[in-house]
Amino acid sequence: MAMQIVVRHDVQEAARYVADQIAKHLVANPATVMGLATGETMRPVYARLRHLFASGEAPSAAFTSFNLDEFIGVPTAHPGSFHAYMEDELFRHVVDPEGRCFLPDGLADDPVAAAALYETLIAKAGGIDLQLLGIGRNGHIGFNEPGAPFDGRTAAVNLSLQTCQVMQGFDGDQPDRAITMGIGTIMEARRCLLLATGEAKADAVFAMLEQAPSTACPASVLQGHPDLIIVLDRHAAGRLTDSLLKIADQS
């Protein structure tokens, strides 16, 4: 298992580490194919990335990106949609994102066909070089909720009650379905970079890293990934045992 665990003091430092890793990939290969994530955890990562783009420290004109997921039936202009989130956080700060920054089409008449098309697009781009991931309190990655198969492909899925309860940006009209990359799709990324911050993620991080891989904690599949970097702040790392902490980079 080629896993690196990085623990940083706070959210800002952890997010900065992640953004700097992304920038390193972009500098080495401006045409990197990235898998992107949304969520509150990623906002400081994108803030730092915007800074690196604006200062010219990282190139933004040639990457291709595929977001992990999008809600089904939510207009792209709705502030709760992941399209709107990505537009605000990143895409309107990069040169010509049209035709190279993709999200699943949650408005397609046929979500099953839209999911299959997404897989085709990822394959056509040559697969994902660097997959950014957050983690749900229930251990989900993308919207692969507990019980999702480890070999799943991009699909239309139901969201768990817990996921709906913590969802932001909707006024009682929460969507309950999404199109998400499958766990099998995620595991094919050449490198995975997962960020978890805050005490609310400590149990999920514990299950992901300290318990035997099980579909009860979808993120635990990552223990089998050949090139994985897990970045935590001290709160999300709060339940890790000494045996894992002693191999972590805690500088």
Ligand code: F6R
């Ligand atoms: C978002 C995604 C989700 C989030 C997870 C954590 O694209 O795929 O798995 O990463 O729900 O969300 P936050 O960061 O809001 O706690």
